Amino acid sequence: MKKILINLVHPNFDESIVNKKILEGVSEFKNITINNLYLKYPDFKIDIKKEQDLLLENDVIIFQFPMYWFSSPSLLKEWFDLVLEPGFAYGKDYKLKGKDFCIAVSCGAEKKDYVSDNENMMTNLLYPFYGTSLYIQMNYKEPFITYSAEKGLSEETLNKYNQEYLEYIKKLF
Amino acid sequence: MKKILINLVHPNFDESIVNKKILEGVSEFKNITINNLYLKYPDFKIDIKKEQDLLLENDVIIFQFPMYWFSSPSLLKEWFDLVLEPGFAYGKDYKLKGKDFCIAVSCGAEKKDYVSDNENMMTNLLYPFYGTSLYIQMNYKEPFITYSAEKGLSEETLNKYNQEYLEYIKKLF
Numbered sequence: 112m113k114k115i116l117i118n119l120v121h122p123n124f125d126e127s128i129v130n131k132k133i134l135e136g137v138s139e140f141k142n143i144t145i146n147n148l149y150l151k152y153p154d155f156k157i158d159i160k161k162e163q164d165l166l167l168e169n170d171v172i173i174f175q176f177p178m179y180w181f182s183s184p185s186l187l188k189e190w191f192d193l194v195l196e197p198g199f200a201y202g203k204d205y206k207l208k209g210k211d212f213c214i215a216v217s218c219g220a221e222k223k224d225y226v227s228d229n230e231n232m233m234t235n236l237l238y239p240f241y242g243t244s245l246y247i248q249m250n251y252k253e254p255f256i257t258y259s260a261e262k263g264l265s266e267e268t269l270n271k272y273n274q275e276y277l278e279y280i281k282k283l284f
Numbered sequence: 285m286k287k288i289l290i291n292l293v294h295p296n297f298d299e300s301i302v303n304k305k306i307l308e309g310v311s312e313f314k315n316i317t318i319n320n321l322y323l324k325y326p327d328f329k330i331d332i333k334k335e336q337d338l339l340l341e342n343d344v345i346i347f348q349f350p351m352y353w354f355s356s357p358s359l360l361k362e363w364f365d366l367v368l369e370p371g372f373a374y375g376k377d378y379k380l381k382g383k384d385f386c387i388a389v390s391c392g393a394e395k396k397d398y399v400s401d402n403e404n405m406m407t408n409l410l411y412p413f414y415g416t417s418l419y420i421q422m423n424y425k426e427p428f429i430t431y432s433a434e435k436g437l438s439e440e441t442l443n444k445y446n447q448e449y450l451e452y453i454k455k456l457f
Binding site: 154155236238239 | 295355364408
């Protein structure tokens with residue numbers, strides 16, 4: 112059975128709605144680790160070796176975050192900049208090669224706001240993540256995307272997102 | 285005459301090759317300010333008010349950085365996350381409306397590496413910046429892009445990049 116790491120990146124997780132809701136029940140899966148990066152590194156001083164070890168111990172890496180300015184909150188970028196070192200993630204060695212790379216993103220806006228001229232803007236917005244996964248020879252999987260957090264979501268919709276996320280994760284094992 | 289702000293975002297500017305070279309002569313323009321963000325905020329503790337004031341004082345904002353993992357170094361993302369507040373950049377007020385939004389990015393790889401199937405990947409990679417500019421009603425200008433920093437550039441090429449950047453800036457005034 113595969114091992115899954117969720118790198119959770121939310122500057123204010125305790126007050127989050129969607130990101131907290133969709134994680135309900137996740138810890139009941141075996142072989143899953145939730146790694147709350149803002150909790151560990153509020154000062155941005157990332158323990159590179161510790162994060163690399165976590166990556167090596169797992170087969171599937173999910174980056175879960177709310178969409179901030181059409182990308183991830185900044186700590187995830189700092190994590191990429193520091194943790195994906197040459198000789199570890201690329202160059203002499205590609206130690207993450209073949210592991211799955213997944214994005215789970217919660218958007219404030221509605222789905223229709225991310226579609227223009229028959230083009231799915233979300234694919235473009237996530238392109239830097241896709242490029243990163245290719246560069247380090249990981250397998251980029253279909254992302255898990257939720258919408259409309261801004262307008263306030265009903266309990267029913269939140270429960271639906273939660274169920275869909277549990278299903279999404281189940282398929283990754 | 286317009287006023288230009290260059291938000292320079294390089295974690296290691298002193299050892300940079302391209303980013304340092306293309307700035308040669310820039311300070312001889314009048315009405316231009318170079319704002320070295322990593323020098324001011326090595327600890328990521330951004331002075332939001334000071335940065336907002338700088339934006340208000342200028343007509344053209346250039347974000348100059350090396351490409352890190354197909355995006356900007358993380359401090360620029362933190363800058364976006366903190367400085368572009370609701371009520372300042374969007375929402376009740378759009379205080380940056382109509383100002384020019386420019387990207388000046390130096391890529392390690394060669395130009396051909398950023399083209400696939402007749403598609404310019406660079407446009408996709410910069411899409412989060414484009415989206416941000418639209419959201420805050422700034423004018424997104426054609427970006428200034430240099431390539432091939434990784435393979436080592438000749439003095440001649442570096443001088444050419446420098447001249448092209450000076451020309452690029454001149455047109456923005």
